[in-house]
Amino acid sequence: MKIGLPKETTNQETRVALTPANISRLMKKPIQVLVEAGAGVAAGYPDQEYVDAGATLITDRAALLRDADIITVVNAKDEQLDELRAHTREGQLVIGMMDPLVQYQTLADAAESGMTAVALELIPRITRAQSMDVLSSMATIAGYKAVIQAAQYAPRLFPMMMTAAGTLKPCRAFVMGVGVAGLQACATAKRLGAVVEAYDIRPAAREQILSVGAKPVELDIEAENTETKGGYATEQSDDFIRRQQQAMANVLAQQDVVITTAAIPGRKAPVLVTKAMVEAMKPGSVIVDLAAETGGNCELTQAGEEVVHNGVTILGPKNIAGTAATHASQMYGTNLENLLKLLLDDQGQLQLDFEDEIVKDTVVSHGGALVNTRLRELAGMPELAKPEAEAASTETNAGTETE
Template sequence: MIIGIPKETCPGECRVGLVPQNVSALVKKGRSVMIERGAGLAAGHSDDAYAAAGATLADRSAVFEQADIIVQVQTPGLNLKTGDSDLAELPSNKILVGMMDPLANPEFAQTLAAKQVTGVAMELIPRITRAQAMDVLSSNAMIVGYKAVLIGASELASMFPMNMTAAGTLNPARVFIMGVGVAGLQACATAKRLGAVVEAYDVRPAAREQILSVGAKPVELNIQAEDTESAGGYAKEQSAEFIKAQQAAMADVLAQQDVVITTAAVPGKKSPILVTAEMVKSMKPGAVIIDLAAEKGGNCELTQLGEVVIENGVKIIGPNNLASTVATHASQMYGKNIENLLNHLITEDGKLNLDFEDEIIRETVVSINGDVPHPRMRDLLGLPALPATDSSTDSSTDSSTTA
């Protein structure tokens, strides 16, 4: 069995599916790895480094033709700009592993099924203990939270730390983080290290201790809480009434801030509006908003993806694919997530075993044997539920291959 790594083609995507360290570890386990020439250059990894790690260098068509497992950062399900060419080049009976935006683009699972391609969506890795080392969303979020603070510090017309000088005292910047998942907590910690006064808010009551643990101050709003977390550990969409009450209570908090970083996203849904245009009017001239939910519509009503909007003196930044701007470490973490998943999929004796009794397999495989076995995906697509025995029996049997 050959694991293939094509170069990413989406404009602005600098990450790579595996780095040389991952290749070396997989080769030591008896796996074969083929990589497109130049695939790792944008992430700081040369062809020579991959060759030294044991990979075979090849052109793009050879990778797609000869590899059994194709690993991408952005599969055609996520890469809507240039992904069609990859989809046309992808032969049947392959296994495609990568980010697919499955909940927002469930039709891609049907497309793979029609091509007899087994699709493994990395965004669907369950939030369970034994899958933590495969969780690409957390890996990316940590990097995004860090980089957002650096953007805020760069764009703000004042310094983050307090300074007492002969020319007077410079007050510290006030930084406010809205949403403290992995990205938000990293943003809190990074802003604190830069010397800012950091506050944070999250709808989850359990987030209070997490905010305190990274040196930030929790902001508490006097509003009735709702159920905020899904069974898979991801954020749950809030009611319109709750969001309206949250916005009203948040206006006074925002008026005091120099930098606001928003991180609220719900998988498969448009991002909730946390900062309205009216709330922006109440903020200080010169304040900066970095909207990390811009790719899903934005948490600020005025956000434009990939643009900088200035409204009433407030700068609103909607970054696109922020993780790719830290491509070396983002690829290192993504590659380790992929390596761990591949080690989970491939047994010690080199057999590929897609056992649907395993929660990790059941939750991440979106297409196999010409069908879509994932219950949530079938629901989104309006397909009838499958009998419980179909996916577990057929899939594991048909997918055993020597690596």
């Protein structure tokens, strides 16, 4: 079994899917790892470290994509997905982040090439899969980096300081949405000395907010069905969002830093901060919108841009986890390593057990078809017969033996 690690080409991606440490541990199984020259350099992992870990360095990218039985990437999206579709052969497995709830039609087209695709965003939020949860890993980094960016742009210091020149009041920071990213933002801002408040529509979030030293903000409005089975906040009605905006305006006017994290998988991000709310904020305030890539929680957010409106700076970072590429790659690589250990047997052969919840949820295409039930529903396709684990294993191994 050959695992391929190509260099990322999507949107100036700096992360790498596997680190030398991941490869060293994976090679305890009888496998071979092919690494494209320069794959980890941007993340702080030079080629020699991969060679020392036992990998084979490849300079011909097309040959790597052709020869590997499993291709591991960070982003199987946009132009990199198009490239993979052009080079992959029948039975080859591609693992990466694929934005499947948006790119389902593209993945359906890619399935026709015979590619078996595993979308890491679909890892189920169950105890057994926590060590494979890429979204939580990247959200941890995003929450931390959002606070660091806010501190860089804010004209105020975060901690209270008592100096000979007088006492400096601490920065007031407010976090909207306290999933993994929001909680990490709360904890980071608190460590930097800010007075931290946070809000989330989920009742269970109150204790989580308190656990990281922040103060919950409670609005006199009620939402129904606030949380999905996977722990995500559910999409709310337009009327609820309007009432939420009205109640939130006074809270925002008191803040120096606002970090928004509200995102719904496969949907446009809800607008929580309107133009009028921004105009009521203090000059010099900073908004960091972590939902910028899916439309933004602030009405004025522009993805990848810095916007200044009425003295308020609005940042819409893209791929914020990539700004901490070394640790982001370490976390991503460990998540991927754990998934690969599930998929590979003791002989290093691929075994796709579709009775396993993790395999069933994350494999989006196999055997020339889109097989994920959720994606087929989005694409308006009829339900498929359930793939058999034994057949999946036989087909994949057969593809390997022809190499």
